[in-house]
Amino acid sequence: GAVVSQHPSWVICKSGTSVKIECRSLDFQATTMFWYRQFPKQSLMLMATSNEGSKATYEQGVEKDKFLINHASLTLSTLTVTSAHPEDSSFYICSAKGREVRGEQFFGPGTRLTVL
Amino acid sequence: RKEVEQDPGPFNVPEGATVAFNCTYSNSASQSFFWYRQDCRKEPKLLMSVYSSGNEDGRFTAQLNRASQYISLLIRDSKLSDSATYLCVVNPRGGYNKLIFGAGTRLAVHP
Numbered sequence: 001g002a003v004v005s006q007h008p009s010w011v012i013c014k015s016g017t018s019v020k021i022e023c024r025s026l027d028f029q030a031t032t033m034f035w036y037r038q039f040p041k042q043s044l045m046l047m048a049t050s051n052e053g054s055k056a057t058y059e060q061g062v063e064k065d066k067f068l069i070n071h072a073s074l075t076l077s078t079l080t081v082t083s084a085h086p087e088d089s090s091f092y093i094c095s096a097k098g099r100e101v102r103g104e105q106f107f108g109p110g111t112r113l114t115v116l
Numbered sequence: 117r118k119e120v121e122q123d124p125g126p127f128n129v130p131e132g133a134t135v136a137f138n139c140t141y142s143n144s145a146s147q148s149f150f151w152y153r154q155d156c157r158k159e160p161k162l163l164m165s166v167y168s169s170g171n172e173d174g175r176f177t178a179q180l181n182r183a184s185q186y187i188s189l190l191i192r193d194s195k196l197s198d199s200a201t202y203l204c205v206v207n208p209r210g211g212y213n214k215l216i217f218g219a220g221t222r223l224a225v226h227p
Contacts, residue, residue: 041124046216093160110157
């Protein structure tokens with residue numbers, strides 16, 4: 001089956017620092033990757049959608065200058081949380097889908113970010 | 117109003133019980149519907165798609181009522197391993213492209 005990895009699985013950082021999270025599709029080419037955020041006891045909220053080689057499309061209310069997304073290859077997308085603050089502490093999950101228009105999204109295991 | 121609403125639970129049931137979860141969605145034009153399962157601190161995993169005619173996968177049965185904008189999941193003969201949070205998921209445009217997640221219903225199956 002399709003496997004998506006994320007790295008790191010958890011990270012603790014100081015307020016004001018930047019954190020980069022990687023999302024990789026291991027056995028398929030991910031033409032589209034999605035980044036979600038989930039706060040405790042809340043639903044996954046889509047932050048942005050990125051297509052390989054083009055700029056990400058951000059959801060309303062998500063600051064594109066704060067959450068930098070790069071999808072430079074068909075197997076890798078990165079999310080950089082710039083100048084992180086405690087309110088950015090959350091569970092960040094990526095998903096990826098292949099070329100099929102109605103193809104399934106495959107989720108990564110998530111990254112737990114704690115900003116002190 | 118949230119786009120996808122679910123009863124948060126928890127539903128505490130004994131092994132072997134039958135349990136049903138409901139979900140309502142606000143966008144009447146929604147095209148695709150799914151149930152995902154999420155274990156604590158893990159990523160969501162697709163349990164099953166939901167079709168207009170209703171569909172079954174082993175002990176799991178999903179139903180869709182487009183007129184009422186209502187989706188259900190029935191689990192028969194609950195197992196301890198069914199303990200998880202069940203997420204109702206809707207795609208406004210069809211397929212898997214943009215998924216709108218409910219907050220989930222927590223199920224705890226006890227011996």
